[in-house]
Amino acid sequence: MPRALPYAGWMMSPVGYTSFTGSAPDEVWGEVTQLFVAAFTAEPYNEDAIDLATIRQWGPEHLGHRGGRLVIATVDGRVVGFALAHGLDADPAWLGILAQLADSSSTASAALARPADAVVVHELAVAEDQRGRGIARGCLAAVLQDRTETQTFIGVYERATEAAAMYRSWGLSEIGRVPMPGDAIALRVLTAPTTELVSRLRPTNPESARMIRRTLWLSPWEWDCCGGPLETGQRATFSVWPVDDGQRTWLTEAIGADLTARIDGVEMHHEEDAAPERLTGRLAKLSKVSIPSRRVHTKRPPLPPGVSSAPARFFGSPDSAWFAEMRPSAYVTHHETVPGPPVVEATPRIPLKRGIDHPDAQAGAQAAAAAARAAAQAAQAAARAAQTTGPPPPGEVEPRLVGYLVELDVDVPDTEVGA
Numbered sequence: 001m002p003r004a005l006p007y008a009g010w011m012m013s014p015v016g017y018t019s020f021t022g023s024a025p026d027e028v029w030g031e032v033t034q035l036f037v038a039a040f041t042a043e044p045y046n047e048d049a050i051d052l053a054t055i056r057q058w059g060p061e062h063l064g065h066r067g068g069r070l071v072i073a074t075v076d077g078r079v080v081g082f083a084l085a086h087g088l089d090a091d092p093a094w095l096g097i098l099a100q101l102a103d104s105s106s107t108a109s110a111a112l113a114r115p116a117d118a119v120v121v122h123e124l125a126v127a128e129d130q131r132g133r134g135i136a137r138g139c140l141a142a143v144l145q146d147r148t149e150t151q152t153f154i155g156v157y158e159r160a161t162e163a164a165a166m167y168r169s170w171g172l173s174e175i176g177r178v179p180m181p182g183d184a185i186a187l188r189v190l191t192a193p194t195t196e197l198v199s200r201l202r203p204t205n206p207e208s209a210r211m212i213r214r215t216l217w218l219s220p221w222e223w224d225c226c227g228g229p230l231e232t233g234q235r236a237t238f239s240v241w242p243v244d245d246g247q248r249t250w251l252t253e254a255i256g257a258d259l260t261a262r263i264d265g266v267e268m269h270h271e272e273d274a275a276p277e278r279l280t281g282r283l284a285k286l287s288k289v290s291i292p293s294r295r296v297h298t299k300r301p302p303l304p305p306g307v308s309s310a311p312a313r314f315f316g317s318p319d320s321a322w323f324a325e326m327r328p329s330a331y332v333t334h335h336e337t338v339p340g341p342p343v344v345e346a347t348p349r350i351p352l353k354r355g356i357d358h359p360d361a362q363a364g365a366q367a368a369a370a371a372a373r374a375a376a377q378a379a380q381a382a383a384r385a386a387q388t389t390g391p392p393p394p395g396e397v398e399p400r401l402v403g404y405l406v407e408l409d410v411d412v413p414d415t416e417v418g419a
Helices: 026-040 055-063 092-099 106-113 135-144 161-169 194-201 220-226 245-255 359-389
Strands: 003-008 015-021 069-075 078-087 118-126 151-157 173-179 186-193 211-218 235-241 265-267 277-299 313-316 323-326 331-337 343-346 398-411
Touching (some): 015 135, 026 055, 055 078, 055 118, 069 135, 078 135, 092 106, 092 186, 106 151, 106 173, 106 186, 118 135, 151 161, 161 173, 161 186, 161 211, 186 194, 211 220, 211 277, 220 398, 245 277, 245 398
Parallel strands (some): 118 151
Antiparallel strands (some): 003 015, 015 069, 069 078, 078 118, 151 186, 173 186, 235 265, 277 343, 277 398
16 A cells, blocks of 8 residues: 655645555556656666666566565656665575675675665656755655665666765765676665665754765875864865775775775875865764784895995984984884774864974874884894894784775755755
8 A cells, every 4th residue: 555755845846755565556657667768768877768668567576576665756746756675685686786796895795694684776766857856865765764674775877976976975885886787887886774874864954954975085194294183063175086996996905895985085185187076064073094904024135236235323312311323124114904894983183293383293293203212222123133033023913094084064055955
């Protein structure tokens, strides 16, 4: 039986939402088919109208699957949007998609282990003349409302960059891309915990409905060079570059695929070209990201014939309390990453790293001086040990800072919220 849902009132004619479980009338599928064909034959999808029209046959089949639900949005009696969802365990195609991501994504592998605990949003579409009214947001919230599955998955073609950005602004994270059979374009796979997603889709206050949240990556060397201090709650502006294949590769190598999937922009302000985006908003959350690592020592290669070793270096003054001689070690010290997930720790601020009169800079300088003294002493000990006992043992496993996550609430006009 259809279940009437509250509608969202706007300045235009109000939008009504109706939910169907298990089956829907033929006339509903007729209007859904017309909308589906119109939406996906247009840019950027350019799909074949005849293939799209087969939703009239396979749509009711999917609705009949375990957990099948169809939500339609209507304006003045016309279907202007819809969402179709069902359980992951009922869809072999989606099980195959997630199987291709299982090695790189723990979320995908967990869903495959418990497919009855995941829901797939198979389709989501809004009529072109009704976009910008939050209809896609309303359809998605309604199709996921009161579901028992804890994880939601949705796919969007790689070329549909605006749709992907909209999903990310709602809290979905991309966990990977899968090539589609017979298509040169890959499918982006996005996911989010169902309860959290529904909560974000139904904002509790008007102010949050006028914002989208972007998660940005800040590299320490980039920001420490000439970035100012950041504190949660303040407004800030960032030069943002998209997470393209190149960015995704090095981010995944540094922090793993799951954390990379949460990032939808990289802050860079040293590029010659202007950044594609300049985002201004309120800092909702700051986190520092570290990876477990330890210091290891490797033997230096022998010097070429005729080349002498570097002379000893002296630290401090002979008449000071800190005076040390350091001779070149026979070993090179470097950080080695230890297998394990990155450590994400919330922080109220990202300290300023420049300006010697600033307390942060003074504290940093004192810490750096202490570290330098400790390093000199350690180097001396390592050099002495190297002459008699071989390479020093690896250091203790410690977190090493690799970057920052910045969650920025970007103000947008009301007309830009939703599809």
